[in-house]
Amino acid sequence: MSREHQICKRCVMDTTDTEIVFDENGFCNHCTNAFKKLNSYPLNLSKAEKEKELQKIVADVKESGKKNDYDCVVGVSGGVDSSYVLYLVKKQLGLRPLAFHLDNEWDTELSVKNIEKIIKKLDVKLHTMHVDWDEFKELQLSFLKSSTPDLEIPTDHALYATLYNVASEYKLKYIISGANIITENISVPTWSHGHYDWRYIKIMQKKFGTRKLTSFPHLSMYNLASQQLFRRKKIIRILNYVPEYDKKKIISFLEKEFGWQNYITKHAESIYTFFVQAYILPTKFNYDKRKMHLSDLICSGQITRNEALDTLKKPLFTESELHEMIGLVCNKFGITKKEFDTFMRLPNKSYYDYPSYETHPIYRIIREVYKKVNPQT
Numbered sequence: 001m002s003r004e005h006q007i008c009k010r011c012v013m014d015t016t017d018t019e020i021v022f023d024e025n026g027f028c029n030h031c032t033n034a035f036k037k038l039n040s041y042p043l044n045l046s047k048a049e050k051e052k053e054l055q056k057i058v059a060d061v062k063e064s065g066k067k068n069d070y071d072c073v074v075g076v077s078g079g080v081d082s083s084y085v086l087y088l089v090k091k092q093l094g095l096r097p098l099a100f101h102l103d104n105e106w107d108t109e110l111s112v113k114n115i116e117k118i119i120k121k122l123d124v125k126l127h128t129m130h131v132d133w134d135e136f137k138e139l140q141l142s143f144l145k146s147s148t149p150d151l152e153i154p155t156d157h158a159l160y161a162t163l164y165n166v167a168s169e170y171k172l173k174y175i176i177s178g179a180n181i182i183t184e185n186i187s188v189p190t191w192s193h194g195h196y197d198w199r200y201i202k203i204m205q206k207k208f209g210t211r212k213l214t215s216f217p218h219l220s221m222y223n224l225a226s227q228q229l230f231r232r233k234k235i236i237r238i239l240n241y242v243p244e245y246d247k248k249k250i251i252s253f254l255e256k257e258f259g260w261q262n263y264i265t266k267h268a269e270s271i272y273t274f275f276v277q278a279y280i281l282p283t284k285f286n287y288d289k290r291k292m293h294l295s296d297l298i299c300s301g302q303i304t305r306n307e308a309l310d311t312l313k314k315p316l317f318t319e320s321e322l323h324e325m326i327g328l329v330c331n332k333f334g335i336t337k338k339e340f341d342t343f344m345r346l347p348n349k350s351y352y353d354y355p356s357y358e359t360h361p362i363y364r365i366i367r368e369v370y371k372k373v374n375p376q377t
């Protein structure tokens with residue numbers, strides 16, 4: 001019997017996450033955990049303490065790169081968080097960042113323009129890596145055929161892998177990330193799983209693709225452990241140290257300072273990410289990731305719950321825009337609309353229906369140990 005629909009009384013998460021748990025007040029596990037994280041290190045520090053921690057980080061980063069042309073690498077997507085991080089790192093903290101962008105062929109024109117504007121005005125070198133489109137396209141199609149919601153795992157995994165690779169190539173210890181607890185706190189494992197799971201990705205391609213992956217940037221469990229534990233690469237989530245990271249204020253700052261332009265919703269810098277999050281996930285799985293992002297903003301006091309509920313009622317595209325978007329995606333993948341509709345109608349599956357590090361008994365033990373040593377990953 002399906003569960004009766006229930007929405008959290010404090011945020012906008014609801015029973016479309018089938019594993020959601022509510023307490024006696026009607027508050028869900030997601031916002032309860034979000035508040036816990038917002039009240040723990042480094043978010044719980046005073047403004048002066050955060051400033052002090054930030055200066056310590058800056059000193060370490062400068063020291064580590066003093067013999068190099070750059071002292072850190074910053075991944076940029078053209079989105080709010082990474083654009084602001086690049087500005088912060090270069091102008092406010094006086095670091096010498098190398099900007100890195102993974103071009104997976106799905107960038108919107110707007111995101112390309114936004115990256116150009118920021119890079120030019122900040123006078124930062126941009127290193128762009130292009131995926132092997134034929135191979136990458138096939139891997140994305142394999143995930144579509146797998147009927148799981150993990151359609152953006154190839155991009156997310158390739159991004160992690162290439163960031164580590166670029167850091168190694170330029171002999172940089174620090175990767176400065178725009179990921180943060182203020183705007184990216186809540187995550188629902190069933191809605192997207194396997195970001196670090198090379199075994200899962202490899203098996204999906206073997207099962208649904210026609211070719212072996214040869215150039216896809218990846219990190220095996222061994223590579224990941226060796227990068228973090230032995231090569232001592234460090235990811236700094238710098239926005240967690242910024243006193244009052246206010247999304248609306250940051251957007252208007254970027255607009256004024258750089259002529260940067262905002263997107264229709266979070267993660268809309270990429271045509272495919274937008275298509276997956278705005279159409280495939282809500283239509284096929286009943287997953288609307290806006291609920292997570294809006295709940296984050298409620299928890300960090302940036303919008304009210306009513307504002308979030310109003311936003312959720314607004315459609316992200318018209319019928320004709322949808323028609324155009326489906327046509328564009330099918331055309332890029334080289335499939336017909338009929339084939340796409342067949343994928344959409346396949347019975348839904350999850351990460352747990354396929355072999356992965358998590359379902360492999362030995363990897364599972366290694367993973368648990370590794371997670372204890374590196375709780376951030």
Ligand SMILES: [Zn+2]
Pocket residue numbers: 008009010011012013027028029030031032
């Ligand atoms: Zn909640």
